[in-house]
Each structure stands twice: as C-alpha cells, then as structure tokens.
Amino acid sequence: MFLNKIKSRESGVVLYxxxxxxxxxxxxxxxxxxxxxxxxLSALDIDALVVYDVQDESARTKEERPFPFMNSLDPFVFASEYLGSLDVPKIIYRPAGKFSGEELSEWLDALHKQSFYPVFVGVPAPDFPVRTSLPEAYRIWRENEETSVIGAVTIPERHKLLQDEDVRILDKMECGVSYFISQCVFNIGYAKQVIEDLAASCDRQKITPPTIIFTITACGSEKTLQFMDWLGINVPDDVKEDLRKSEDILERSVNICLDIASELTEFCMQRSIPFGFNIESVAIRKAEIEASVYMASEISQMLRDKGVRQSVRAQKEFRPTT
Known part of the structure; x- marks a missing residue:
C-alpha cells in the first residue's frame, strides 16, 4: 500500500x-x-516503518554533544532479521557517500528482495570523504524504479538559511525521488515556507509536487531539548519557554506536536501538496515511547476525520477479486 500511495501522490501517509x-x-x-x-506497532494504523541509520555527527559542530554517541546495529540487518513478522513495509536510511557504487548496488539488490525502500542521506560532516555521490547513488537505484520508490530528506531549517530547499527537492525529483521525509518539525513557520515555495515552484514549472512527510517528535526532557538544538532542529523560543514552564514537558510537547500536525494538514490541503507524517520514536524512556504511539494513533485518526486517509487495515481487509 505504501508503494501505491507514493506513486499515486496520495495524501495522509503515516510512518513510524x-x-x-x-x-x-x-x-x-x-x-x-x-x-x-x-x-x-502491530495495532497501529501506519503505512511503513522507518529504520534510521545512526551516524556520529560530532564533526559537524564544535558544540558538545548532550548525549554520548554509540554505534547502532545496521538498520537493514535489524529490519530484515528481527522485524520480519511486522507486516508493514520498511524504509531504510543509508548515507550513500560512505559506500562504493558496487557496495550500494549490492545493498539495493538485498533491499529490493525484501521489498524494503531506501532513503539516501548525506554524510556525517561536510569534509567526510565521499565515495559515491548522491546523483550516482540515485542512478544505481533506478534499475529498480518500476517496482520501487526512493525517498530523500528535506530540512526546513536549511531552507530558512539558504532559501533553496524547493530547488533541492526538484533536483532530486529529476533523479527519481518521489517523497521527502523532513527533519523533526517544531518551527511550523519554517515548514510552511518550504511548502509555500515548493508549491509555487511546481506551479511555475508545471510539475506534479512530490509527497512531503513531516517528522513529528515529542520532547520529554530539558536534555532532549538541548539535543534537538545540537542536531540543528529549530525550536522557537516561545515554544521552549512553554515547554520549560509546563508541569509535564512530555505531555505539553505531545499537544504541541498534535497541533503542528493539524495545522500542517490544513496548510498542505489548501495548496494541493501531497503530504503525510512520520512519528519518530528514538528515545528509550517508556513514557516517551508510549507518547509516540499515542501520537501516531491520534494523527492517523485526525487524517481519517479530515477525509485524507483510509485505514491501512481496512484496505487490507478489502481486496477486490479479479
């Protein structure tokens, strides 16, 4: 269903x-x-599971990392060897520049055999030696273009600074990318500006816009707020103050996130931009994990109420006969 939704530019996609x-x-x-x-996750109404590739980005900034970096298992190995019984498509992140063209080709073949979908991301730091450029990585992927889709990352904060995120998106679309997953959104103004400029560019060039999937993440503590800053996620000062003054920072952040999702839904619908949400769960605290599950459920229901989403389970139950 995820493949069809992306290929048909259907709104209301929900990822976890x-x-x-x-x-x-x-x-x-x-x-x-x-x-x-x-x-x-089995009971959640989601279209696909995103499994991130965790990279050490300490070289990107001189600021001290709030949490120590620890290497993680390979996301493809974890998804293929341990999550096989979870009956949803898997989206696997990979920094293409860290691998040779041959290694990427072999990885993509293995991904394709599992019916997984790739998202290529950049290298951890600007001076990291790139072995395969993103355009070359996309060219390698296009061997499976007929039966797959590939995603990329969009960063509203980068657009605020450089004012060229819409150009980056259109350039990657020419390479075969059909959907974009954003960095975590807390500054809704930044996210709206990307959509506004992308809609204008697509209209001007007579291009069908890609699907934009906004990442929504709860913030459960002051240290997590500091980590978001370190990652380059812009949390407006008034939102920070709101969170810090709240009796329960996690509960308050969940409500803020749900408001952001609702507002972005209306904004994208008005501009005919296909959209969806990726509810992120990268914390280890039980309360934060439960909050992410709650948000995924609430956002799925909100999209159904607005008429832009049909339940995945309902789609699976209704299989027209040929």
Whole structure:
C-alpha cells in the first residue's frame, strides 16, 4: 500500500520511525527489543516503518554533544532479521557517500528482495570523504524504479538559511525521488515556507509536487531539548519557554506536536501538496515511547476525520477479486 500511495501522490501517509538497538546489545536483548517493537506497532494504523541509520555527527559542530554517541546495529540487518513478522513495509536510511557504487548496488539488490525502500542521506560532516555521490547513488537505484520508490530528506531549517530547499527537492525529483521525509518539525513557520515555495515552484514549472512527510517528535526532557538544538532542529523560543514552564514537558510537547500536525494538514490541503507524517520514536524512556504511539494513533485518526486517509487495515481487509 505504501508503494501505491507514493506513486499515486496520495495524501495522509503515516510512518513510524525508530533507531536500531546499540551495536553492543546482546543477540537475546535485540530479539527482546524487536518483539516489544512488533507488539507495540502491530495495532497501529501506519503505512511503513522507518529504520534510521545512526551516524556520529560530532564533526559537524564544535558544540558538545548532550548525549554520548554509540554505534547502532545496521538498520537493514535489524529490519530484515528481527522485524520480519511486522507486516508493514520498511524504509531504510543509508548515507550513500560512505559506500562504493558496487557496495550500494549490492545493498539495493538485498533491499529490493525484501521489498524494503531506501532513503539516501548525506554524510556525517561536510569534509567526510565521499565515495559515491548522491546523483550516482540515485542512478544505481533506478534499475529498480518500476517496482520501487526512493525517498530523500528535506530540512526546513536549511531552507530558512539558504532559501533553496524547493530547488533541492526538484533536483532530486529529476533523479527519481518521489517523497521527502523532513527533519523533526517544531518551527511550523519554517515548514510552511518550504511548502509555500515548493508549491509555487511546481506551479511555475508545471510539475506534479512530490509527497512531503513531516517528522513529528515529542520532547520529554530539558536534555532532549538541548539535543534537538545540537542536531540543528529549530525550536522557537516561545515554544521552549512553554515547554520549560509546563508541569509535564512530555505531555505539553505531545499537544504541541498534535497541533503542528493539524495545522500542517490544513496548510498542505489548501495548496494541493501531497503530504503525510512520520512519528519518530528514538528515545528509550517508556513514557516517551508510549507518547509516540499515542501520537501516531491520534494523527492517523485526525487524517481519517479530515477525509485524507483510509485505514491501512481496512484496505487490507478489502481486496477486490479479479
């Protein structure tokens, strides 16, 4: 269903994003984490599961990282070997520049055999030695273009600074990219400006716009707020103040996130931009994980209420006969 929704530019796509367990996690513990993940997500109305590739981005900034970096399991290995019984498509992130063309080709073949979908991301730092350029990586992927879709990342904060995110999106569309997953959105003004400029560019060039999937993430603590800053996520000062003054920062952030999702839904519908949401769960605290599940459920219901989403389960139950 995810493949069809992206190819047909259908709005209301709902994804759920996770990070793999840490690389030094025992096999038994990885299996336990996977089992809990499957149990938690099986009842959710989502179109696909995003599994991130966690990179050490410390070289990107001189600021001290709030949380220490720890290597994680390969996302493809975690998804294919441990999450197979979760009956939703998997989207796997990979920094294309860290691999040779041959390695990428082999990885894409393995991905395709699993009916997984790739998202290519940039390298951890500007001076990182690039082995395969993004255009070349997309060219390699296009061997599977007829039966697959490929995604890319869009960063509203970058557009605020450089005012060229719409150009980047259109350039990647020419390479075969059909949907874009944003960096976590807390500054709704930045996200709206990307959509406004993209809609204008597509209208001017008579191009059908791609699907934009906004990442929504709850903030459960002051330290998480600091980490968002370190990652380059812009949280407006008034939102920071609101969170810090609240009796329950997690509960308040969930309500803010749901308001953002609702407002972006109306904004994209008005501009005929196909859209969706990626509800991210990268924390290890139980309360934050439960908050992400709650948000995924609420956002799915909100999209159904607005008439832009049909339940995935309902679609699976209704299979027209030939």
């Amino acid at each position: 994003g996770i990070t793999p367990p840490k690389a030094d996690t025992t096999v038994e513990r990885v299996a336990e984490i996977a089992e809990k993940t499957i149990a938690r």
